[in-house]
Amino acid sequence: MGTETQHLTEDAKAILLLCCHFNSGKNTKAEKPLSLGEYNRLADWMVKGKLRPADLLQSPPDTDTLGAALNIDGLRIQGLLSRGAAMALAVEKWSHSGIWIVCRSDERYPSRLKKHLKRQAPPVLFGVGDIGLLDLGGLAIVGSRNVDAEGEDFTHKVAQACANSDVSVVSGGARGVDQVAMLSALETGGKAVGILADSLQKAALAGKYRQTIREKRLVLVSPFHPGSRFNVGNAMGRNKYIYALADFALIISAEIKKGGTWAGATEELKREEHRPVFIRMGSRVPPGNMALLEVGAHPFPEPPWEDDLNNLLDRAVPSVAHVRQPSQRSLFGDDRRLSEVAVVKEETASFQEVSERPIDPPTGATADNKPDPRLSIYDAVRPVLLALMENWISLADLAGELDVRKGQLDDWLKRALDEDVVEKKTRPVRFRRKYETN
Template identity: 45%
Template sequence: MLNHVLAPDTQVILLLCASFGQNRQIEPQPLTLNEYNSVAEWLIENQMRPADLLEANAKSLLQKASLNKIETDRLLALLERGVMLSLAVEKWTSQGLWILGRSDSNYPKLLKQRLRHSAPAILYGVGNVELLSRGGLAIVGSRDIDEEILSYTQKVAQASAMGGMQIVSGGARGVDQAAMLSVLNAGGTSVGILADSLTKAAVNSKYRSSIKDGKLTLVSSYDPDAGFNAGNAMGRNKYIYSLADYALVVSSSFGKGGTWAGAVEALSKIKEVPVFVRMSPNAAEGNQQLFNQGAKSFPSEPWNDSLKELLEKHSCLMESVESPNIQTNRKINLSTDNQDLKLIPTIDIYNAVLPVILSHLHQPKDTKSLAQSLEVRQSQMQDWLNRAVEEGKVRKITKPVAYVVNQSANQLSFL
């Protein structure tokens, strides 16, 4: 159980971003995530932390700041909501909830590492906070399911529990709840990332004993009393994938719905998490289409070996991607000859070489000299640099054109 005393940084993040149970359109409007990121970047540039905004000189500092059209009066009005903050925190903690700001040491590192700017500024939760760092298998799927899909989901969850692998899901009816309840009934642990109604779920009879026993953690990036909202449901999908080591889509519609949207997003943006899909003769059309887009076929039954070991064997995420076996103090020859690439189709060369590129960019360097240093074609290096800039890992400088590690972006996730 976390200490109910909030860190000063977290208090300020709440003041800036939380709705405290009110309509978010009520003035002053809480900051959106993008707006908070602008404030966080400004704080870093000025060697400040969120808590510094409560100091006596904060008003004069904010009035001089350039914060992407965020009005100073709005920020000051948000920071003056101290009474609302006190009442809300007292209410939440009396219900057993805890709150994490993105600067908290207990905030899940997986979210910051994988989502960076998209990691939520605030997480509300209940249960064992340590479960947020354990990874596991994300299981997602449709809300309306038949007995066959229900049985399959339950068997996967039970096999996960037997192998000591946690289940991460979204808590919605259908596949999500079936996976979470099955792993808990089998003695395993689970993390549920909810899109709404955290306070209600925290006292639900289905979850209460597992929360008390430290087997279940429920979290949400939305106000604990918020009702269902389709946009919020879509928005939290990336958190499910990001808190897991692997993901399984049990059933999905094609081209519509939250399951489809979340899986497509994960395949394109959360490369660290292999996405598997249930393949069978009568699998949903969406499953086949996700497979066509790069999802992997989930290992077939029976799972006599550890399910986690099977997923490790079946995934194409090479260890060299996460910890590339490349020395940063030597030159590398990354030939992109088509024949060579056919021999190593599972390696994402960009992810493998990115740490090497970053190690050369502590001081600005142009594309040509960087390509020469690493002995690769200049056009290939330009493609990698463009991708790194798009991901926020590298910053492009003009006059003359050069590239350098984006230190602000690297620190931003900690605020």
């Protein structure tokens, strides 16, 4: 491979060769990239055989074996893997536009996509901007391309509230509600994540996004070829990624059983552990909004939203229906909680299922490794919180440091404020440890 592809791991190169077009037009039948279902079958076969994607580059599998085991033409696999020169040229072109690439085997691949979508997580993701924004969560704001003035004004105000509460706006980047939400958040000093269905390469160079990309407040991503043109199938398919990268979703306007907004919301609500979906209320909202209430959506809280929008949304969802399991490390070690282990098989270290290991007991556990009932979780977390707040820090950054959801962190911070050991300032919201003065 050329030097321009050296930033890609060998596994990533193999996945890119198998799953991607290297031009925005049509490929020959022999070079048609694997579909998501085909790649998942191949991934299962590799795990079973204790192989990694990179092994396919060193020793391409027997064509008859693949055909019999996976119902995939082995010659097609070999043809895809032989496109090294075309891949190198494409990656160099994308790199010149500031576009990065992550594959499902990479450490940097957004954990939220794997955990929420499991086998529906795209094998390859293209992006521009700070990839770290993809794991912050936030509020997905979606709706019609032809939004009316009232809906546009509501979108603008909610996005501003997100920025003031340090909640990222997640949207699709399309004309209408998506762009109003993203640009309103960015203009107010907030952060935004855009999941594009087409034209990532063009958007990466757009003047309206350039400055906020440099400031690491905006990331644009797409599972599709960076030069691809708009098509309805891609636009519908990317909806699930918008929900996966958010903590909550807000529907500004939806038509009943029609259009991408309705399809995306109902698809999400059918998931066993779906993101809470809210709808804009009012006497003049489209009938689709009210119809979504009947299939599990919730009314969006009425303004004013002040500076605690994230906590407000947490409280607005009934606890029985509100099941969220974000990725989170133990506060007392690096082990993952057993109920939150990723089920997608491509793990960076071993390309296997994550092994389940017990969580180390926190400081204060008794001799038989049972937690001391006199020690609350807050008591154990409090020293860690104060240590991280030597200087002013935002709620999102603090949640990122501890890898906990903002709602839980908000409860701890309120207690710390009540104890007068932490101080807070607003617009934007920041926290700092309170130092005693002599």
